[in-house]
Amino acid sequence: MSPTAISPPQSAPAASADWLDVGHGHRVTYEQSGAMQGVPAVVLHGGPGSGSSPRHREMFDAARYRIVQFDQRGCGRSAPLGETAHNHTEALIADIEILRRHLGIERWLVCGGSWGAALALAYAARHREHVSGVLLRGAFLTGREDLDWFFHGVAAFAPEAHADFISRIPRRWQRNVASWLDRCFARADTRCADIAAAWQAYELRLDGASASFTADASERLIAKYRVQAHYLARRCFLGEAAVVRAASSLRGVPVAIVHGEQDKVCRPSNAWRVHRACAGSRLAWAAQAGHSPFHPATSALTRSATDCFAEHGDFSAWPAPQRSAGA
Numbered sequence: 001m002s003p004t005a006i007s008p009p010q011s012a013p014a015a016s017a018d019w020l021d022v023g024h025g026h027r028v029t030y031e032q033s034g035a036m037q038g039v040p041a042v043v044l045h046g047g048p049g050s051g052s053s054p055r056h057r058e059m060f061d062a063a064r065y066r067i068v069q070f071d072q073r074g075c076g077r078s079a080p081l082g083e084t085a086h087n088h089t090e091a092l093i094a095d096i097e098i099l100r101r102h103l104g105i106e107r108w109l110v111c112g113g114s115w116g117a118a119l120a121l122a123y124a125a126r127h128r129e130h131v132s133g134v135l136l137r138g139a140f141l142t143g144r145e146d147l148d149w150f151f152h153g154v155a156a157f158a159p160e161a162h163a164d165f166i167s168r169i170p171r172r173w174q175r176n177v178a179s180w181l182d183r184c185f186a187r188a189d190t191r192c193a194d195i196a197a198a199w200q201a202y203e204l205r206l207d208g209a210s211a212s213f214t215a216d217a218s219e220r221l222i223a224k225y226r227v228q229a230h231y232l233a234r235r236c237f238l239g240e241a242a243v244v245r246a247a248s249s250l251r252g253v254p255v256a257i258v259h260g261e262q263d264k265v266c267r268p269s270n271a272w273r274v275h276r277a278c279a280g281s282r283l284a285w286a287a288q289a290g291h292s293p294f295h296p297a298t299s300a301l302t303r304s305a306t307d308c309f310a311e312h313g314d315f316s317a318w319p320a321p322q323r324s325a326g327a
Helices: 054-059 089-103 115-126 145-152 151-156 159-166 175-184 192-206 215-232 242-247 268-278 297-313
Strands: 014-022 024-034 039-044 065-070 110-113 130-135 255-260 284-288
Touching: 014 089, 024 089, 039 089, 039 297, 054 065, 054 297, 065 089, 089 115, 110 115, 110 297, 115 130, 115 242, 130 297, 145 151, 145 175, 145 192, 145 242, 151 159, 159 192, 175 192, 175 215, 192 215, 242 268, 255 268, 255 297, 268 284, 284 297
Parallel strands: 039 065, 039 110, 110 130, 130 255, 255 284
Antiparallel strands: 014 024, 024 065
């Protein structure tokens, strides 16, 4: 059966939601779903600046997992929305630990996609004793090469959307796009709504989707890209070398990596670098998939990885060998 013919799993309904004060005026919202006595797993969303989605729960069997999601500082339903003060990777790592202790969880499976994959590696390297495993999707390495690729190198795949986006940036800043975007959003420039809409359209076009930008979404979208620009201008307070070092420190920790073969936002070579750095990790390519976690092939692989982990406590039996056409 073709992967595209498989019906996607249903999202587990959230069982509880609450706020957590993490200091410096930030309150993060979190929710739990699935089986409260199941395998604990925390889901780290991408962006930076995006937020949790109920669909992220599709990667888990709700009967076997205690699923924890939270919106990072300044993101989603956390408050203050779009706030960049006291918002950096060290703070996010601390927030994950505060949340783990608050929930009384000793060890959990750490799952992250895109920027969330880099954050998952940074957290796991720092708090390995509280990590039962790591599941990464669409790895982002946070370095200059990733930014140059996104803002320039991949433009050939979405030339019209890229031209529309880049035309809003002064020519003298077009080789340092992230820094200019950070300055623009930080001073609440009157052009922020137009820039956010063009940025979103370019990003979505790279993944074969179209933007659905409305006036009602404008302020929330501006907040998302304010946080994202703040992080990207500073290499997410990590940089490629730090992310790769974090991966290399996880020898002995079960690590699974899923990456779309046609991911134009985060290059497949990123997944390969993480896999090579992290001894014993397992890597699977999602056929014909881009960056979206909801492509049928990506969704099927991540769900099979969490099923394997729930059953065996590791990823040694994942991915399952492919049957031949004549089998």
